[in-house]
Structure formats: C-alpha cells, structure tokens
Amino acid sequence: MQRYWRKRLPLGKGGSTAVTAILINGQKLVVANVGDSRAVICKNGVANQLSIDHEPSREKGRIESRGGFVSNIPGDVPRVDGQLAVARAFGNKSLKIHLSSEPDMSEQMIHDDIEFLILASDGIWKVMSNQEAVDCIKHIKDAHSAAKNLIEEALSRKSKDDISCVVVRFQR
Template sequence: MTGREILHKMKVKAGFGSSTSNTGKGKTKMYGKRISHGYHLVKGQTFHAMEDYVVAQFKHARDSELGLFAIFDGHLGHDVPDYLQSHLFDTILKQQPNFLTDTDGAIRKAYEITDSMILNKANKLGKGGSTAVTAILIDGLKLVVANVGDSRAVLCKDGLAKQLSVDHEPNKERKCIEMKGGFVSNLPGDVPRVDGQLAVARAFGDRSLKVHLSSVPDVKDVIIDDKTEFLVLASDGLWKVMSNQEVVDAIRDIEEPQVAAKHLTEEALKRKSKDDISCIVVKFQ
C-alpha cells in the first residue's frame, strides 16, 4: 500500500471526504440526543479533477463534544480546499483559546489566519481558491455556522427551511469591491464576476484577486431545540437547481442521513446540474 493510499484511508476514518471518497456516515449521542450524519459527493461534468472536499466528524475537545462539518468548493485546482480540509478546524480549536467563550470571534480569527497561511503558501498551493461553509455543533445544543462564498447551510425546523449562511454574490458586494479598486462584470449570458473572473465575492486564497476579494465570514448562531430536525450543507452544485424548501421537502421523510445526502445529489443530477455536487445531512432526532 502506498503512502497516498494510507493517508486516504486515515482521512476516510477521520470523517474526511474528497474526490476519492464520495460517501460516508457517523453517529453519536450528545446530552441525550441521537445525532447522525451522512455525506455524498459527485463529480460534475467538467474537464478538471473533483474540487469539492468535506469534513464530517464528531470529536471531544475542551470538555465538550463537538460535531464538525464543512464543505470546501475549490476553483482553479484542488490544493486549497484540500488544505482547508486538513487545517481549518485545527486552527479554530487549537489556536483559539477562547473558542468556547467567544466562538464567533474565534471562528472569524481562524478564517483570517487560515487565509493568510494559504496566501503565504501560494507557490505551493497555486493561484486558486475555495469557498467554505462550516458548522460546529457544541454539545448538541448550539450550532455555529460560518461561510465565505456560495456553498450554503440550510436548517429544517418544523418542516420549514431556514438559510443560515449568506450567498456572497459579486453584485451584492459591488460597492465594497469597487471601493477597493476592483469591478464586477455583467457580461450577457454569464454570471457577475469579480474583476471578470470569480463568481463569488468572498473566498479563501485567490492571491491575484485578494486585494478586491474578502475572506471575512458571515457567522450565525442557532439553538438546537426539539423542533429542529436536520441540517443540510451543500456546494452550489445543489443550490443552483434546487431551492432551500425543495431540498428540505425532498429528504424530510428519509431517516438515514447518508441516504438523504445521496438522494439530493442524484436529484441535482436529474435537474441537469453540471457542477461538482457535495452534500452533508445532519439529523438531530
């Protein structure tokens, strides 16, 4: 067995998914709640390698039990999302001593530190970048979601979809981009792009665009109560073809989260999504 194969097996066991591991699941109990997760990834109809990576795992840290979930959707290469998969949560948990007392601030600082590290390693990681949506479940009671870009987090509560993340579209942040000296293109037949290149206004990496591009995340906290049913994290390959409520309605009656995640990716393919599609479903019941 090669070193790469050994590393791949270790990542799968730890709850990491990539282009070579397209499905997985796990479960735990937190404060009497049965919590389970499943994920599924499908490569899009593109000529480049799979650029989506996921994290889905439970772990003990600082006297708390945590659920760590993330989707990293890369562009112009897979090195940046691969780096995020291996480093972002470690930066949050190990380098931020105030994580439990100021979770939002710790996450924002960790995003800043991680982006700086990626930019400093541009010679090795390349000129590409990645969007990110992360969700940290603390003791089964509090959920903290952060994101840059257009990967999305949606919560199902009492059958209704609630978006927890913010889609960072260039048109929405045009003023900020222009104040930094950049511009947003709006060519016929194309989506708005920062400096005519990137279709999101916030991302990790992208050294050539960073002067006009933000990596500051939006962060939102929610309490997990008895009416909270499940959480869906997914890359834009899903959201381009399904609304938040359509996603919730499609899997509400599917008990197994891994089956639910796979069902969503298959439905996105039926609806002619051509992008990479990655999806995590976390069930709280």
C-alpha cells in the same frame, strides 16, 4: 541511491468556498460560510437558510474599494473582475486582492422542531431551492443516504457545478 526531485508547480488560479457548522453543548448551532456554499436547516418541514451567499453585486462597494470591479454582462451572473461569481472565497491567487475570505457567522438554537441541517456547495443550490432540497430528503432518516439522495437529485437536474453535501439529523 537515486534521488527524485519534484519541480514545484506554480499555484493555480482556483479557489474555494466553504460552509461549516459546530454544535455547542447539543443546543447552539454556529454556522460560518465564505462564498456560495450554504447551510439550510429544516424546522417543522420548512427550509430556513442560515448562511449568506456572497454575491458580487451585494459587495460591489468593498470590491471596488480594493481596486476591483463587478461585471454585469447580460445573460450571465455578476462576476468579480469578470471572472468569479462570488465576492468571498479563499485561495484565488489572481483575485485575492479584490476578494474577502472573512466568513459570515450565524447562530441557531436547536430545539425539538429542528429536524436536520444541510451543508452543501453551490452545485446543489444552483438547481434546487432550499425548500426543494428539504422536501427531497425529509422522509429519509439516514443522514448519509439523505446526502447521497441530494447529490443524485442535483446530478439528475444537470448541475454543472461542484457538488458536495453533508446532512446532519438531530434527535427529536
């Protein structure tokens, strides 16, 4: 019997951001996020952001207290140690000591005026405002089709970042 041994590969420098939501008893929506993945609800046709984008400039003090720095190169966004454009993430081996992976959490009661929820990565939000995303899909009743439409719209706007999207429709 021939055995194959796979060499263990070293961990890369990459990491991730995330946004998640849970609906409790069909009434209370709890959202948690790390990084720049975002949760947005549509309430009576108006976009409301439920999560916080963790920008390095907003958390500069915490990053510096951990021995890191926030760069502000003209023409670029603020970056942790000149590399990462978010102050919170998980899995970034080389920056882990300067980052936080603690999520921010928010709660939203779901009433009849809440139409849908968008959970998406920054590939959507870098090319669309919250309201543009809501307007792009508010006429689409099928949640899967709405998410697909948002992704296609981000691609048509030449998004260069990762694009992930989930849409959740609420019964009215």
